[in-house]
Amino acid sequence: MPAEEIFLNLQASFAGLVKSEAQVKGYPTWTVPAQALRPVCDRLRTKFSFDYLDMVTAVDWPASAGAVTQVAASAPAAAPTAAGRDVFELVYLISALSSGIRVCLRCEIPRKEPSIHSLYGIYMAADWQEREVYDLFGINFEGHPNLKRVLTPETQQGHPLRKDYVHVPDSYD
Amino acid sequence: MTDKTSAALKADQMFINFGPQHPSTHGVLRIALTVEGEVVVKAAPDVGYLHRGMEKLFEARTYSQALILTDRLDYISAMHNNLAYCLAVERLAGVQVPLRAEYLRVLTAELNRIASHLVFFGTFAVDMGAFTPFLYAFREREMILDLFEMLCGGRLLYSYVRVGGVSADLPAGWTEKCREFIAFFKPRLKDYDTLLSTNPIFKSRTDGVGLISAAQALSWGLSGPNLRASGPDYDVRKAEPYCVYDKLNFKVPVARTGSCWDRYYCRMLEMGQSAEIALQCLDALAAPELAPEIMTKGVPKMLKPAAGQAYAHVEASRGDLGFYAVSDGSLSPYRMHVRGPSFLNVAILQEILTGCKIADVVAILGSLDIVLGEVDR
Amino acid sequence: MGIVLDNLPKIEALPGGSIALATSDFLINWSRNSSMWPLTFGLACCAIEMMAAYASRFDFERMGVFPRPTPRQADVMFVAGTVAKKMADPIIRIYKQMPEPKFVIAMGGCANCGGPFYDSYAVVKGVDKIIPVDVYLPGCPPRPEALMYAVIKLQEKIRKMKVKNYHGATALQETGARKLS
Numbered sequence: 001m002p003a004e005e006i007f008l009n010l011q012a013s014f015a016g017l018v019k020s021e022a023q024v025k026g027y028p029t030w031t032v033p034a035q036a037l038r039p040v041c042d043r044l045r046t047k048f049s050f051d052y053l054d055m056v057t058a059v060d061w062p063a064s065a066g067a068v069t070q071v072a073a074s075a076p077a078a079a080p081t082a083a084g085r086d087v088f089e090l091v092y093l094i095s096a097l098s099s100g101i102r103v104c105l106r107c108e109i110p111r112k113e114p115s116i117h118s119l120y121g122i123y124m125a126a127d128w129q130e131r132e133v134y135d136l137f138g139i140n141f142e143g144h145p146n147l148k149r150v151l152t153p154e155t156q157q158g159h160p161l162r163k164d165y166v167h168v169p170d171s172y173d
Numbered sequence: 174m175t176d177k178t179s180a181a182l183k184a185d186q187m188f189i190n191f192g193p194q195h196p197s198t199h200g201v202l203r204i205a206l207t208v209e210g211e212v213v214v215k216a217a218p219d220v221g222y223l224h225r226g227m228e229k230l231f232e233a234r235t236y237s238q239a240l241i242l243t244d245r246l247d248y249i250s251a252m253h254n255n256l257a258y259c260l261a262v263e264r265l266a267g268v269q270v271p272l273r274a275e276y277l278r279v280l281t282a283e284l285n286r287i288a289s290h291l292v293f294f295g296t297f298a299v300d301m302g303a304f305t306p307f308l309y310a311f312r313e314r315e316m317i318l319d320l321f322e323m324l325c326g327g328r329l330l331y332s333y334v335r336v337g338g339v340s341a342d343l344p345a346g347w348t349e350k351c352r353e354f355i356a357f358f359k360p361r362l363k364d365y366d367t368l369l370s371t372n373p374i375f376k377s378r379t380d381g382v383g384l385i386s387a388a389q390a391l392s393w394g395l396s397g398p399n400l401r402a403s404g405p406d407y408d409v410r411k412a413e414p415y416c417v418y419d420k421l422n423f424k425v426p427v428a429r430t431g432s433c434w435d436r437y438y439c440r441m442l443e444m445g446q447s448a449e450i451a452l453q454c455l456d457a458l459a460a461p462e463l464a465p466e467i468m469t470k471g472v473p474k475m476l477k478p479a480a481g482q483a484y485a486h487v488e489a490s491r492g493d494l495g496f497y498a499v500s501d502g503s504l505s506p507y508r509m510h511v512r513g514p515s516f517l518n519v520a521i522l523q524e525i526l527t528g529c530k531i532a533d534v535v536a537i538l539g540s541l542d543i544v545l546g547e548v549d550r
Numbered sequence: 551m552g553i554v555l556d557n558l559p560k561i562e563a564l565p566g567g568s569i570a571l572a573t574s575d576f577l578i579n580w581s582r583n584s585s586m587w588p589l590t591f592g593l594a595c596c597a598i599e600m601m602a603a604y605a606s607r608f609d610f611e612r613m614g615v616f617p618r619p620t621p622r623q624a625d626v627m628f629v630a631g632t633v634a635k636k637m638a639d640p641i642i643r644i645y646k647q648m649p650e651p652k653f654v655i656a657m658g659g660c661a662n663c664g665g666p667f668y669d670s671y672a673v674v675k676g677v678d679k680i681i682p683v684d685v686y687l688p689g690c691p692p693r694p695e696a697l698m699y700a701v702i703k704l705q706e707k708i709r710k711m712k713v714k715n716y717h718g719a720t721a722l723q724e725t726g727a728r729k730l731s
Contacts, residue, residue, distance in 0.1 A: 025264050025483040051391045057510040059499055097407045125394025128520040151221040151549055152672060153636040160229050160671050167671045172635050172679060193640050196590040196619040201637055222637040223594055226670040233669060241666060248595035311605030329598055329691050546594055
């Protein structure tokens with residue numbers, strides 16, 4: 001089943017699922033409302049045999065960012081829509097290895113107390129990738145059984161990949 | 174043994190700290206093992222001992238400066254890192270690559286795959302208590318490193334693949350030396366089989382150990398030989414051909430049971446296929462229509478891609494290596510995420526180590542062939 | 551004995567040739583620098599070049615450099631790679647577990663000063679911020695030959711050590727090296 005049909009099928013059940021203006025080049029990119037993410041993935045996995053979670057990551061778009069983006073607005077089709085909206089953009093890349101279809105799902109969640117449903121259980125690959133996002137961005141994944149820092153030490157202050165992260169010198173600096 | 178004593182023995186759990194300094198962790202991995210007698214009841218891998226904040230550093234470099242950081246991700250197969258990064262940036266900026274450079278990319282990537290698998294072959298044998306294969310593997314590996322040194326000056330970290338092409342064309346005499354190496358190397362694979370692959374001690378330590386089912390492998394996001402040893406025939410070179418892989422003729426070795434030996438042998442077979450691909454590339458490069466030209470055609474040093482995002486992935490030595498790049502139209506990436514295959518390959522340890530014997534921990538860990546630079550970034 | 555007499559001028563042969571005299575400093579330093587056992591301890595990229603140095607072409611063992619898996623048996627630690635902050639405490643601990651006299655070679659740019667990660671939030675900029683270093687070896691990564699050169703430099707240093715000065719401890723640690731946390 002081509003990606004287009006899957007999209008229409010999903011759109012019938014999940015209101016708010018739209019084709020993203022900001023396409024990841026080469027992959028169909030859909031914007032999913034944050035609360036629908038887990039059900040959408042569940043459907044993709046069980047009904048459309050999307051059995052492989054490639055990548056989970058996040059991008060920080062604070063309100064101040066995007067000044068450069070507006071200058072570069074000459075390429076509107078690819079411009080990141082999240083710029084300057086004070087959100088975290090979560091990016092999931094999911095593939096069906098049997099049919100070779102790969103889709104990119106993106107969600108926007110507010111930067112204040114960011115939280116989203118975990119994909120743990122549907123894809124075990126989400127386990128550490130979500131822990132990494134939690135570690136580096138401070139995004140809470142509801143339902144994740146072991147949401148602890150994975151890369152930085154326990155003594156790390158703040159979440160380094162946030163754009164407003166200020167490094168506090170520690171005893172090793 | 175009475176029930177009482179067996180119950181008392183059962184309750185006697187011991188905590189073993191494995192790493193971060195341990196000769197068999199291939200770097201600085203730590204696994205917190207809880208054992209009951211000989212059996213592991215809980216394994217908690219702990220990573221981050223090599224966390225260098227790479228993804229934050231990308232945001233402070235220009236696109237061409239950031240290339241040297243990618244070398245240091247999976248430092249055993251640096252060519253693939255360069256390649257994946259450049260593909261992502263090229264896709265982001267819409268850069269075209271000369272055909273000759275594409276062939277050179279594939280050629281060097283496949284040679285690097287052989288070098289990387291040779292490191293695996295050597296160190297895995299050392300983990301299993303056989304030291305000799307290590308010496309053989311490094312002998313052959315040095316030959317590849319000599320070739321790379323001729324090509325770009327680096328022995329380990331190359332920065333050879335550049336955005337828009339490669340840094341230099343083949344130097345004089347390189348092609349002959351490369352053919353000489355491949356002719357020398359192909360019979361060595363048979364030597365390795367007699368030396369290690371069919372060795373009964375080695376087989377009994379690895380065959381049927383550390384089984385990963387296909388469903389497990391897919392769900393945990395394994396990739397590369399680790400995934401293919403369990404059954405799924407997924408190779409980025411075939412599934413989403415990049416560079417010129419669609420013009421080349423090669424097979425992807427797939428095994429069924431997902432044991433340590435299968436993972437090991439998939440890599441051994443891959444080396445042979447890589448040698449074949451390298452030969453095909455050498456033949457293609459000799460063709461007159463692929464005469465040397467400028468290797469990075471029309472790419473400015475200060476690259477300024479339009480705002481947008483792109484994802485590109487390659488089949489690196491350890492699996493599916495992806496770069497997710499976001500540009501805001503400025504000189505440096507707004508965000509660069511690395512999907513390191515080793516990061517996912519190491520996460521499955523918590524599931525498959527549970528219930529195995531403590532002596533098998535090293536076999537399973539070694540067979541996954543992780544590189545901590547890529548796990549921790 | 552002939553080789554010893556030819557190469558080591560400090561040994562004075564007595565007439566007859568069956569007895570040789572040397573200072574205790576010389577003998578101790580000679581045995582120390584001819585069998586430097588490093589700890590099998592790799593952090594990052596440089597560790598691969600370190601492995602290459604142990605392997606076929608470079609064959610470190612002919613210099614008496616033979617890796618030991620435990621710090622208790624090791625004389626020298628090659629800090630081969632980036633020292634992440636999470637790894638800093640284990641490194642101090644491993645260093646403390648090594649018996650005196652102990653030596654450290656900081657291998658590669660990262661161990662010297664942070665290298666390409668000089669502005670990272672997660673990297674200790676130079677291992678000398680946490681443990682004393684005897685030889686700094688630049689390069690990213692240094693070649694195996696360079697590592698050999700570092701070992702030769704360390705041997706030169708060992709040959710100058712005096713037992714009475716430092717009670718067998720390394721010179722650096724006795725004379726105001728950084729206090730280990």
